[in-house]
Amino acid sequence: MSYAAFKSEVAKVNDILCAVNLLTWDSRVMMPPGGVDARGKQIATLIGLARDIATGDGLQRAIEEARAELSGVAPGDIRLLAVEQAADAIGTLSRIPASLVGAAAELKTVSQAAWSKARAANDFAAFAPMLERTMDMQREIASAIGYDDHPYDALVATYEPGMTWNRLRGLYGELREALLPLLAEVKEANVRAEILDRAYPVDRQRAFSSLISSRFGYDFNRGRLDDTVHPFEISFTRSDVRITGRFRETWLPGGLFAVWHEAGHGMYEQGIPEEFSRSVFATDFVNLYAVGGASFGTHESQSRLWENRIGRSRRFWELNFADLRKTFPDQLSDVSAEDFWRAVNAARPGFIRVEADELTYDFHIMLRSEIEAGLMTGEIRVADLPSIWRERIKVYLGLDVPSDTLGVLQDVHWSAGMVGSFPTYTIGNIMSSQFFAAARKETAVELGLEAGDYLPLKTWLNDNVHQFGRSKSPSQLLMDATGSDLSTAAYIADLAHKVEELTE
Amino acid sequence: MSYAAFKSEVAKVNDILCAVNLLTWDSRVMMPPGGVDARGKQIATLIGLARDIATGDGLQRAIEEARAELSGVAPGDIRLLAVEQAADAIGTLSRIPASLVGAAAELKTVSQAAWSKARAANDFAAFAPMLERTMDMQREIASAIGYDDHPYDALVATYEPGMTWNRLRGLYGELREALLPLLAEVKEANVRAEILDRAYPVDRQRAFSSLISSRFGYDFNRGRLDDTVHPFEISFTRSDVRITGRFRETWLPGGLFAVWHEAGHGMYEQGIPEEFSRSVFATDFVNLYAVGGASFGTHESQSRLWENRIGRSRRFWELNFADLRKTFPDQLSDVSAEDFWRAVNAARPGFIRVEADELTYDFHIMLRSEIEAGLMTGEIRVADLPSIWRERIKVYLGLDVPSDTLGVLQDVHWSAGMVGSFPTYTIGNIMSSQFFAAARKETAVELGLEAGDYLPLKTWLNDNVHQFGRSKSPSQLLMDATGSDLSTAAYIADLAHKVEELTE
């Protein structure tokens, strides 16, 4: 009965965290303005309960008894894996003292408010003291978790198990070397950018992006699409996986690609097997978050794959532009599939990460990662961030940052105490190309893409990525699915091929 | 620190129960079809956690220490009241063994499925075994809770503290005696019923019912209105109180009055004082339900007051019919305010409780209460229900029940293990008239109603009902607000006056 006890405690934690996900979704999609304060307390209470159970004696005892019960089974047994994976993650969670967790949560509230004001006023100095305290606390958390080589490793690994700053630096170096020349080349590409900011009624944008999401394989019977300020995906087990979008009448790609991005995340969660529901393999014990994806980077690989590898491909628009034109006959009467594809691939260095194109996006991530790593060792000081930011953006993208609002103050992450999550965006980009290349080795996938039938690709992802939930590490998942660990080659090849097509 | 510990444990329970309310709301309003199974488990886990905390040693110790800490304070101190009220409710909750709670929850699932099938097939015999088991279990629960006089008392009191079958019988007798002659009289009233089932576009019904809800005083900044199959109200503290409606194009009053009914419930919850948020006075520990209203009957008094005492009054339509006609100019071009008011007050005995008018509604409740009381003592047997039902409906409403689907199988309550809640509908009707009569003694209220300004009435309800949350018993609340305990006089007077107006 001890493995059963273990399973049932884990299921409880997962249920609580799914409820937290719903409280979060609702607060961003449905909640009336008055509800904010009470909602914050409700979420804090549930997270606290989840933590209490996860780090409590009951689960610890169940883990030990399950180990004893399973002492005779074969080493690869999934139950053993479940127990050891939970023990490991709970170990990390337990090493962060409750007092530190509480202090971080309190600081987050005031720090986010300070950041919001500072950004509006373009006043970094007003935010700096909060940011210093946040970074001190993150350093404390890194020490509490522990690391071999670099304090940043401890934090990065909470989002991307197994990743280190040393490996990231290697990957970033390869990307810089390959992307800088591509970026120089693509500037000459011929683009009618103005076709994207005509007036596209929002309800028809929503309809078209839903139609394509269904074509990709997102299941609306186990999901729904709503409007929010910042698009996101969230799940309450595989059977209820919701996505949101944001549509602006005069910026067509904003709405479309965000929905396909979130649908990519959503298909991952919808593809978690039923038997993993409420299990360790659908629970992130370190971040106390109900999720079926193996890591933040792996998750991002799925969203980027559908958004960029498919949604921004030439073949996709050759096949689907006719439907878009049917949706917007007046707006697109003078536009060809080729024009449209070129326009949604326009590359131009800019200040804002979330508006960056494929060729410049990763530079924004490198910059942030380097700053985070430097802050964690103390080699970089908070006070110097504006100048360091300016310096590096100039080197990477050749731009002069006119204000901190367009620079170091643009992202919410640091004010929220998130250090170590930025690299997962680039990791996701890299992985997306690796998975995509491996999938295309199957004839059915390739023929499907050629014909506009996305089911073979989705099925390949189901079979090689989704179905394993969190039961494989990101590295193992990549190795098994693609034959190699994280490697920039496929991603660089995809971007080089894109530039080649664009400059034809 | 012990009263503080008590408060914080209670707040935790309230937070969990608010999360349960959101899980419930979402499952009825937003959840995609796939989500059902997982949602049921999430709700069960959270209710289990709330029960564990409520009946756990930690809260018990905090209660005892709080008693010690408060031993010197004045007897009426609100903190003492909070502690003793919690202790009392938790006492009731603790007397129901966890095994019985679990068995009841399991039975509910299969019983509801059986009821649903039996109703569709008009096959009471197929449902009877489940109903027998449900009633056995309710008898067990009644014994576990304990009672002085009648087993039904134990169950009724979980919904309406202090109420007994003996008192109910007295009230029912008074109502029967007064209403039967009124019902005979009103049949002669002159009504153009067909004006209500013209084609009324649903979006305009929603807009008009929202407009009037706002006029009544329901605050949409702390609430929202959505569509569901069965309208309801639910709250996540006073700052987020949601209502739902159901609109059918060819049945105008269905949508309007349901929304005003739910808005009445909603205003009660929005009127709970901020300092009661997350406290004993906003938590039903017996039913493990986050709610600020004093009892089910008290809650129903607020919904019925706005729905019937206001929404079905002649003066209301004299004042507001012009806006309705502006909303539906074509449909209502040949209809007067008087026609409309008469139509929405048409009284006619029918088989279905939820479609019953004001004059016949309580007979449906009496019938159910008598059956429930008889089942609890064993004087009535499940097998005899169809015939007993037929017999009593004939006596009360003069109708011959053509099928059990229109008779004993019509309500979901018994299959869900709810025994003792039906009386609260009639208690609510009675109370609504008592509160209304007391409020109208204030000149400002009366002048407001005359002028279509509902703020004075709402303010009176805020001051005399809502602001006390669950800190007064229903009886105390009535005594303080109206000068008398539960009494049928005002309700009978309201109905008699309505009949008089209708037969003018």
Ligand SMILES: [Zn+2]
């Ligand atoms: Zn993403």
Ligand SMILES: [Zn+2]
């Ligand atoms: Zn009601």
